[in-house]
Amino acid sequence: MAKRIMKKAVVIGAGQTGRGYLVRFLFEKNYDITLIDKNERLIDYLQEDKAFCIHFYSKDRTPLYVHGLKAYLSYSKEAKQAIHDADIIFTSVGEQNLGDVAKQIQEGIAGREDKVVMLTAENGINPGKVLTNHLKDLGVKENFTVSMTAVFCSTVALDKTRLDILSMNEYYFPFDADALDEIDFEGAVPIHDFEKFLKRKIYTYNCLAGLISYCGYIKDYEVYGDAANDPDIAEMMDILLEDLNPALQDYFQITKEDQEEFAQRAMRKMKNKDILDFNVKNGRAAKRKLGPTERIMSPMKILKEHDKDTRIMEFVAAAALVYWEELQGNGSEPVLTKSPIETFCDINGLSVDDAMVKRMEKYYELIKANRHNICMKELVYSVE
Secondary structure, eight states, X not given: OOOOOOOEEEEEOOSHHIIIIIHHHHHHTTOEEEEEESOHHHHHHHHHHOEEEEEETTOOSOOEEEESOEEEXXXXXXXXXXXXXXXXXXXXXXXXXHHHHHHHHHHHHTTOOSOEEEEEOOOSXXXXXXXXXXXXXXXXXXXXXXXXXXXXXXXXXXXXXXXXXXXXXXOOEEEETTTOSOOOOTTEEEESSXXXXXXXXXXXXXXXXXXXXHHHHHTTOOBHHHHHTOHHHHHHHHHHHHHHHHHHHHHHTOOHHHHHHHHHHHHHHHTOTTSOOBHHHHHOOHHHHTSTTSTTHHHHHHHHHTTOOOHHHHHHHHHHHHHHHHHTTSTTOOOOSSOHHHHHHHHHTOOTTSXXXXXXXXXXXXXXXXXXXXXXXXXXXXXX
């Protein structure tokens, strides 16, 4: 009997989503897997151990022992060769880092004659387009296609281990069917008009996640699930959805039932205390998340356009600015060179005299004044 040839997959970005979520699908389909990352210590661990274990929050399945991996440092000759040989290339690096990924891919696929298939697993409105544009700007002439997936699975590094992951047992794998006909993963769901799908996820799932993580942070919660179940935060989510769901229903031209079920699925996940996640982790990269196309500003604008109350989202924006100010210079949070409110205005092209900005500034002051004794409902509705 002829030996079956294994498909080769490269995952650029060996962090929690890359190795704890994407690798699971590839391993279960018997792909030859190579992980590529810029973190030398992480690559050293992967090269030494050649394996790790994915555990599951609810203990609803046996931990998955992932082994037989290869791992290489970004831009190494081995990484370049792995990219050249790959049947499919995944990215999980953060949309803001796709320019660097494009350079790695350009080097790796130079001279390939067959089509190169890529798939982004990033937050953003259209990370596939971002990667495509970077590749075109670099003058890549090889035949390639870029599809996308959206990650609905929470993963965290398992404490006191080198590489192990704690993950949801999630098999929902939506993918951009306009760029890729099929993918042989369990739970693969083809989605057309994937940009619309990603926007809906960001304006619903990620919007609620922003409310929980930033408001949880200012209320001194460490664990994300604890914040989501705080009665004050939970009530604010319910009140927000009373306005946000119909606004998004109209914005995306979908049914009331479809949007409400989408939002409730998000709420069920976020309130599940079996899922261990952290507010500081979920809030990181506050500058990006406060941007004009992201989880706070876009829902706020849609609410305003539909004559709905924007105050809860304005409060969330103020909480995110407090988070950024207090964690500036720490990892993913750049040092502020202007006041938080001025910085927000610069990012979003707003005037400091804008009515929404004025309310945000008041919320920011109220949060700082009540830093360790915050009642969201009381503060939100104290400002007109």
